[in-house]
Amino acid sequence: MNWRAAKAIYCFEMARMWRTLAQSIASPVISTALYFVVFGAAIGSRIDQIDGISYGSFIVPGLIMMSVLTESISNASFGIYFPRFTGTIYEVLTAPVSYIEVLLGFVGAAATKSMLLGVLILSTAFFFVPLEIRHPLLMIVFLILTSVTFSLFGFIIGIWADGWEKLQIIPILIVTPLAFLGGSFYSINMLPPVWQKVSLMNPVVYLISGFRWSFYEKSDVNLGISLTMITVFLIACILIVRWMFNSGYRLRS
Amino acid sequence: MSEILSIQNLNKTYEGGFQALKNVNLFINRGEIFALLGPNGAGKTTLIGAVCGMVRPTSGQILVDGHDIVQDFRRTRELIGLVPQELSTDSFETVWDTVNFSRGLFGQPPNTDYVEATLKNLSLWDKRKNTIRTLSGGMKRRVMIAKALSHEPKVLFLDEPTAGVDVELRKDMWDQVHALQKTGVTIILTTHYIEEAEEMADRIGIISKGELILTECKSALMRKLGRKELVLDLAEPLGTLPDRLTKYKLDLNAERTAIKYEFDSTSDDNGISELVGELVRSGCSFKDIHTKQSSLEEIFIRLVKK
Ligand SMILES: Nc1ncnc2c1ncn2[C@@H]1O[C@H](COP(=O)(O)OP(=O)(O)O)[C@@H](O)[C@H]1O
Numbered sequence: 001m002n003w004r005a006a007k008a009i010y011c012f013e014m015a016r017m018w019r020t021l022a023q024s025i026a027s028p029v030i031s032t033a034l035y036f037v038v039f040g041a042a043i044g045s046r047i048d049q050i051d052g053i054s055y056g057s058f059i060v061p062g063l064i065m066m067s068v069l070t071e072s073i074s075n076a077s078f079g080i081y082f083p084r085f086t087g088t089i090y091e092v093l094t095a096p097v098s099y100i101e102v103l104l105g106f107v108g109a110a111a112t113k114s115m116l117l118g119v120l121i122l123s124t125a126f127f128f129v130p131l132e133i134r135h136p137l138l139m140i141v142f143l144i145l146t147s148v149t150f151s152l153f154g155f156i157i158g159i160w161a162d163g164w165e166k167l168q169i170i171p172i173l174i175v176t177p178l179a180f181l182g183g184s185f186y187s188i189n190m191l192p193p194v195w196q197k198v199s200l201m202n203p204v205v206y207l208i209s210g211f212r213w214s215f216y217e218k219s220d221v222n223l224g225i226s227l228t229m230i231t232v233f234l235i236a237c238i239l240i241v242r243w244m245f246n247s248g249y250r251l252r253s
Numbered sequence: 254m255s256e257i258l259s260i261q262n263l264n265k266t267y268e269g270g271f272q273a274l275k276n277v278n279l280f281i282n283r284g285e286i287f288a289l290l291g292p293n294g295a296g297k298t299t300l301i302g303a304v305c306g307m308v309r310p311t312s313g314q315i316l317v318d319g320h321d322i323v324q325d326f327r328r329t330r331e332l333i334g335l336v337p338q339e340l341s342t343d344s345f346e347t348v349w350d351t352v353n354f355s356r357g358l359f360g361q362p363p364n365t366d367y368v369e370a371t372l373k374n375l376s377l378w379d380k381r382k383n384t385i386r387t388l389s390g391g392m393k394r395r396v397m398i399a400k401a402l403s404h405e406p407k408v409l410f411l412d413e414p415t416a417g418v419d420v421e422l423r424k425d426m427w428d429q430v431h432a433l434q435k436t437g438v439t440i441i442l443t444t445h446y447i448e449e450a451e452e453m454a455d456r457i458g459i460i461s462k463g464e465l466i467l468t469e470c471k472s473a474l475m476r477k478l479g480r481k482e483l484v485l486d487l488a489e490p491l492g493t494l495p496d497r498l499t500k501y502k503l504d505l506n507a508e509r510t511a512i513k514y515e516f517d518s519t520s521d522d523n524g525i526s527e528l529v530g531e532l533v534r535s536g537c538s539f540k541d542i543h544t545k546q547s548s549l550e551e552i553f554i555r556l557v558k559k
Pocket residue numbers: 253267268269271273291292293294295296297298299300
C-alpha cells in the first residue's frame with residue numbers, strides 16, 4: 001500500500017475544493033435554502049403533516065440526500081475526468097499505485113466534500129424548520145455510505161466519459177429524475193398503488209427512506225432493505241472500478 | 254544485473270490492429286544516456302509508454318533493475334521518472350505544490366531540501382510560488398522535469414524533451430541532462446533531431462516503423478556507417494573534370510575551386526590514393542585537403558530508407 005500516494009491525491013483534490021469553494025459549497029447550500037423557502041415555508045404551510053411530521057421537516061432528509069447524491073457524482077466524475085482531459089492523468093497512471101490508492105484519494109476527497117455539504121445543509125435546515133434526529137449514528141452511517149457510493153459511481157462516469165457531454169448526460173438523464181422521484185418531497189404512500197410499485201424500482205427511494213428513518217423513525221420501506229441496497233451498489237461500484245483499472249479501460253492503451 | 258532496463262521480445266498491437274512495436278529487444282546500461290531516434294510515428298512514445306505503464310504490451314517482458322514491470326510494478330515505477338511528450342500540467346497549483354505532490358504520489362516521504370535543490374537546478378526556484386498557468390512553455394517543461402525527478406528516480410525518460418523549445422533553451426536542457434547523468438541517473442530520451450542524439454547520447458537506437466533497426470555506441474555508429482567526404486581545395490580554378498574521373502562521382506563547386514569526393518571510411522579500398530594521383534597527373538595542385546565525417550542525419554536517412 002502506498003499511503004503517501006493516497007494522501008497526496010486526497011490533499012490535491014481537497015485543495016481544489018477550497019479553491020472553488022463558491023461552486024463546491026455555496027451553490028448547493030443556496031439552492032437548498034431556496035427549497036426550504038418555497039416548499040417548506042410557502043407551499044408547505046398549506047400541506048398537512050406527513051406521517052405526523054410537518055412538511056418542512058419532512059423534506060429535510062430528502063433534500064440532504066439529493067444534494068449529497070448529485071454533488072458526489074459531479075465532484076468525483078469531474079475529479080477524474082479533468083486530468084484525463086488535460087493529460088495530467090499520466091502521472092497517476094505511471095505512479096506506483098493500484099486502484100485502491102487512486103480510489104482512496106479521488107473518491108475519498110469527493111465523498112468528504114459531499115459529507116461536509118450534507119452537514120452544512122443540515123445546519124442550514126435548523127434555521128428554517130424544527131428538526132430532531134433520533135438516530136444520529138445511523139444518520140451518519142447513511143451519509144457516509146451514500147457519499148462514498150455515489151462518489152464511486154461518479155468516478156466510474158468520469159472514466160467512462162470521453163467528452164464533456166457524456167460527463168453530463170447520466171447525471172441529467174438518470175440521476176436527477178431518480179432523485180426527484182425518490183420521495184424527497186412526498187411519501188411513497190401518497191401515490192396511487194401502481195406508482196408505488198414503480199417507485200420501488202428506484203434505488204433512491206430506499207436511500208431517502210432509510211435516511212429519513214434515522215431522523216423520524218418513519219419510513220416508506222424497510223430499513224434493512226435500504227442498507228442492503230446501498231451496500232450492494234457500493235460493492236458493485238468497487239468491482240467495476242477494479243475491473244476498469246486492471247483492464248486499463250479508457251485509461252491505458 | 255548490469256543493465257538497468259531490459260526489454261525482450263516486446264510487441265504492441267493497438268486496438269484496431271495497428272502494430273506499433275515489432276519484437277523489440279533493448280538493453281540499457283546503468284548510468285548511460287541513450288537516445289532513441291526515429292521519425293514521427295516510429296513507435297518511440299509507445300515504447301516508453303510500455304515501460305512506464307501507460308501502454309499495455311501485447312507480449313514480451315520488461316525488467317527495470319531486475320524487477321518485472323507487471324508483477325513488481327510498484328518497485329519498478331518508483332525507479333522511473335517520466336517526462337511525457339505532451340506539455341500537460343495542472344494550472345492552478347503552484348510549482349512548489351505540484352512537485353511535492355508528485356513526490357508523495359510516488360511514495361516518497363517529504364524532503365524539502367531535495368525538492369529545493371531540484372527546483373534550483375532547473376532554475377525554477379524563483380517561480381516556486383507561481384501558479385503553473387502563469388509560466389511560459391519552456392518553464393512548464395521544466396516543471397514537468399522537476400516533477401519527474403521529485404521522487405529521486407534511477408531512470409529518467411524524456412520523450413522529445415526539446416520539441417518546440419527554442420535553441421537557447423535546448424542547449425540549456427542538454428547541459429542539465431549531462432549534469433543529471435553525473436548524479437548517476439540513467440537517461441533515455443527520444444528525439445527526431447539527429448543533432449540532439451549526436452550531442453547528448455552515449456548510445457543511440459534507431460527505430461523505424463516499430464522496429465528497432467540498430468543500437469550502437471554513438472562513436473561506433475558514426476565510424477561504422479560513416480561516409481566521409483574528402484574536400485580538395487584547388488590552387489587554380491579547374492575548367493572541366495577529366496573524363497577519366499567520372500567513376501569517382503566528383504562534385505565540383507560553382508566557382509570550380511573545390512572538388513568533393515565521398516568515400517566509405519570503413520573500406521580499405523577507398524580510392525583516395527588513385528584519385529589524388531589522377532588529379533596530380535592532370536596538372537591540378539591543391540591549396541588544402543581535408544576530410545569530414547558525415548553526420549548522423551545522413552546515416553539516419555540512409556538507414557530508414559532501406
Ligand atoms: N492509442 C493508439 N491507438 C492506435 N494507434 C496508436 C495509438 N497511439 C499511437 N498509435 C500509433 O502507433 C504509431 C507509433 O506512435 P508513437 O509511439 O506515438 O510514435 P512516435 O512517438 O515515434 O512518434 C503511430 O503510427 C501512431 O499512430
